[in-house]
Amino acid sequence: MSTISIKNLRKTYGPYIAIDDFSIEIPQGCVYGLLGPNGAGKTTTFKCALGLARQSAGIVLYDGAPLVPETLEHIAYVPERSVLYDWMTVAEHIEMQRRAYRKFSVSRANELLLQFGVDARKRVRALSKGMRTATMVALAIARESDVLILDEPTSGLDPINQRHVLNLIINESARGATVLFSSHQIGQVERAAERIAVIDRGRLALEGAVDDLKADRKIVEGIFPSESFTLNGLASDPRITRIDRNGRIVRALTSHDAQDVLARLEALGATGLRIVDLNLEDIFVYAVAPSEATADVVEAAQS
Amino acid sequence: MPVVLTVDPRSGVPIYLQVIEQIKRSVALGVLAAGEQLPTVKQLALDLTINPNTVSKAYRELERDGVIETAPGRGSFVRSNGVSETTKAAATDVARDAIAAAVREAKSIGLSADEIRSLASAAINRWFREDA
Numbered sequence: 001m002s003t004i005s006i007k008n009l010r011k012t013y014g015p016y017i018a019i020d021d022f023s024i025e026i027p028q029g030c031v032y033g034l035l036g037p038n039g040a041g042k043t044t045t046f047k048c049a050l051g052l053a054r055q056s057a058g059i060v061l062y063d064g065a066p067l068v069p070e071t072l073e074h075i076a077y078v079p080e081r082s083v084l085y086d087w088m089t090v091a092e093h094i095e096m097q098r099r100a101y102r103k104f105s106v107s108r109a110n111e112l113l114l115q116f117g118v119d120a121r122k123r124v125r126a127l128s129k130g131m132r133t134a135t136m137v138a139l140a141i142a143r144e145s146d147v148l149i150l151d152e153p154t155s156g157l158d159p160i161n162q163r164h165v166l167n168l169i170i171n172e173s174a175r176g177a178t179v180l181f182s183s184h185q186i187g188q189v190e191r192a193a194e195r196i197a198v199i200d201r202g203r204l205a206l207e208g209a210v211d212d213l214k215a216d217r218k219i220v221e222g223i224f225p226s227e228s229f230t231l232n233g234l235a236s237d238p239r240i241t242r243i244d245r246n247g248r249i250v251r252a253l254t255s256h257d258a259q260d261v262l263a264r265l266e267a268l269g270a271t272g273l274r275i276v277d278l279n280l281e282d283i284f285v286y287a288v289a290p291s292e293a294t295a296d297v298v299e300a301a302q303s
Numbered sequence: 304m305p306v307v308l309t310v311d312p313r314s315g316v317p318i319y320l321q322v323i324e325q326i327k328r329s330v331a332l333g334v335l336a337a338g339e340q341l342p343t344v345k346q347l348a349l350d351l352t353i354n355p356n357t358v359s360k361a362y363r364e365l366e367r368d369g370v371i372e373t374a375p376g377r378g379s380f381v382r383s384n385g386v387s388e389t390t391k392a393a394a395t396d397v398a399r400d401a402i403a404a405a406v407r408e409a410k411s412i413g414l415s416a417d418e419i420r421s422l423a424s425a426a427i428n429r430w431f432r433e434d435a
Contacts, residue, residue, distance in 0.1 A: 031354055166352050174345045174355045190312040194354045211317035211357065218315075271411045277315020 001176045002063045002074065002146045003028045004049070009058035011044055011202075018044045019055070020202040026180060026195070028063075031173045033193030033210075034182040035284055041202040042182045043080055046151050049180070050077055062147065073101065076140035080151040082132040086125040090118060090135055097139050109142035112168070116161055130156035134165075141168050148172055150181035154188060166192045190280045198287045206287040210280060217278050217286075218258035222270030224248045232268055237261065242286065253286055310351050318353050322361035323368075327393040330370055330381055337383040341371060368393070 004026040011019040019041045026032045036042050047053035049060045051067050062071050084093060090113065097104045113120050116134035124132065133156050140148060150169070154162040162185070169179050169192050183189050189196060190210060198206040206213070227248055234252070235243050239261055242253040250270065254261045258275045266273055278286075308329075310321045329335040341347070344362065348355040362379055365371045370393070373379045409419045 030356075163352055167349050170348050170352065170355060171345075174348065187313055191318075191352050192354055194356045210354075211319055211360070214315055214317045215320075266411070271413060273407065273411045279313050279315050281313070282315070 001028050002178055003061075004032075004147065004178055004180060005061040005064070006045070006049065007059050007061065009045065009048055009060065010056045011041075011048055011053065012056045018202050019048070022058070022199065022202065022204050024197050024204065024207060026178055028178050029173055029176050030195060031169055031179045031181070031193050033189035033196040034180065034199060035186065035189060035196055036182075036199035036205075037288055040199045040288075042199060043151055044202075045199065046077070046079075046149050046180070046182070049149060050075065073103075074146040076143040076145040076148050078133075078136045078140045078148075078150045078153050080155070082124075082129075082136065084124040084132055084135060087123060089123050090120040090127075093124070093135070093139060094120065094142075097142070101143055103144045105142050105144060108144070109138055112138035112141055115164060128156070130158065130161065133157055134161055137165055137168065141172065146177055148177055148179045148181070150179065152183055153181055154183060154185060162188065186279075186281045186284060196280070198284055200288040206283070213283055214278065214280070216256045217283050218254050219276040219278060220252045220254055220258050220261045220265060221272070221274050221276060222250050222262075222265040222268075223272040224250065224268075224270050229269065234264060234268070237264070242289070308347070308351060310353060312353070319357045319361040319364070322347075322351075322353075322358065323364055324397075326361070326365055327368075327370060331394055335381050337381055339381045341379040341381070343378060 006022060006024050009019050009022040010017070022041070022045060024032070034042050034045065044053060048055045051072070060067060062075075065071070094106055094109050097109070098106055110120065113135065116131070116138060118127065118131050118135055118138070124135070127135065133153065137150070137153050140150070148169070154165050157165065166188055169181065173179055193210055195209050196207070196213070197204060225248070231243070231250070234240065239254050239257050240252045241255050244251045250265065252261055252265070262273050262275060308322060308325045310318050312318060314321070326335065326341070341362070342350065344355050344358045347358045362371065362373065366373055369382060371379050372382050406419055409422065414422070
C-alpha cells in the first residue's frame with residue numbers, strides 16, 4: 001500500500017509547457033480525482049507518474065521513494081486509449097497478464113468480465129469501445145495492486161457499467177489501495193473521490209477535499225437599488241475570488257466565510273441577499289475560467 | 304437496515320452532511336429504531352456509490368452528536384438512550400436554519416422587524432390552530 005507524491009512536476013515539449021510546477025499529495029487509500037479541460041495535462045501527468053514520459057523537472061514518489069522498475073509491479077494503469085491487441089482474444093490478454101504480474105488473479109478477472117458482460121472468448125476487434133474500457137478496468141482491478149491510475153475509466157460505458165466501475169474503485173480504496181483517476185463526468189468524481197485537483201493549462205488551479213470545497217465555496221448574491229453603486233474595495237477582499245456584475249445584480253464567488261461577505265454586501269446597501277451552494281461542476285468551471293475575463297469583470301465591478 | 308438512503312452528489316451540500324441529515328431524520332421519524340444496526344462503512348459506500356471516507360466522516364459526526372454508537376468489531380448502532388433528545392436537537396437545528404433564512408430574506412426585501420414578527424405570528428397561528 002502506498003502514498004503518491006507528485007512534486008514540482010514540469011514537462012515541456014520544445015517551447016510548449018505541458019505541465020508547470022504541478023504538485024499534489026495523495027494519502028494511502030485515498031480516491032483522488034484529477035479534473036481538467038481537454039489538453040490540460042491530465043494524461044501527461046499520469047504518464048510522468050508511470051515513467052512512460054520523462055519529466056523535465058520535478059519528481060514522483062511512491063511511499064517516499066522514486067519510481068523504479070519494481071514499483072510498476074504494484075501499480076495498475078488504465079490508459080485513456082485502448083492498448084489491447086485487436087487480434088487477440090480477451091482470454092489471451094488474461095493469460096498475458098498472468099505471466100506478467102505475480103499477483104494477477106485470473107478468477108477475479110473472469111468474475112469482473114462476467115459482471116461487465118464481456119465474453120472472454122471474443123477477439124478485441126469485436127468489442128465495442130465501452131467493452132474495451134471495461135476489459136482494461138477488469139484486467140487492472142485483477143492485479144490487486146497497491147496503486148491504481150485510471151485515465152477516463154468510464155469512457156464509452158453505459159450508466160450501469162459506469163456505476164459498476166465506480167463501485168470497483170470504492171472497493172479498491174476500502175481494501176487500502178490508492179486510486180488516482182480522471183474523468184470528464186464530474187458527477188462521478190463527486191461521488192467516488194475524496195479529494196480532487198483541477199489542472200488547467202498544466203498548472204494546479206484548485207485542490208482540496210470535495211466536501212470542504214463544497215462547504216466553503218459559495219456564491220453570494222445581492223441586488224442594489226440602482227445601477228450606480230460602489231463596491232468599496234469589495235473586489236480586493238481576500239475571501240472573494242471573483243465578482244460578476246450584471247446591471248444591479250452582483251454575484252461574488254467566495255472561498256470561505258460567505259456569511260461575512262453577505263454582511264459586507266448588506267452594509268453597502270444591497271438587498272435580496274442570498275447564498276448559493278455550488279456543486280463540483282460549478283466549482284470546476286469557476287476554477288478554470290480565463291483569468292483575463294475574471295480581471296475584466298472585477299474591473300467592471302469596481303468602475 | 305430498512306432505510307434506503309439516497310444522496311444527490313450534484314447538490315452543493317457536501318455528501319457527508321446529506322448522509323448525516325438523512326440518518327437523523329430516519330431516527331427522528333422512528334424508521335431507525337433504538338439499538339438498530341447501521342450498514343458497515345464499506346457496505347453503505349457501495350450501496351450509495353460514494354467514497355468510504357465520506358461515510359466514515361458521517362458516522363463519526365453522528366457518534367459525536369450522540370445519535371449512534373460504534374462497538375469495535377461489532378458495528379454501528381442507533382443509540383438506545385438519548386434518541387429523543389438528540390433527535391429533538393437535530394430537528395431544532397434544521398428549523399433554526401430555515402427560520403433564519405426566512406427572516407434574512409424578509410429583511411432584505413425591506414420588511415421591518417414588526418412586519419416580520421406579524422408574519423411569523425400569522426404562520427404560527429395557522430399551523431397550530433388545530434392543536435389549540
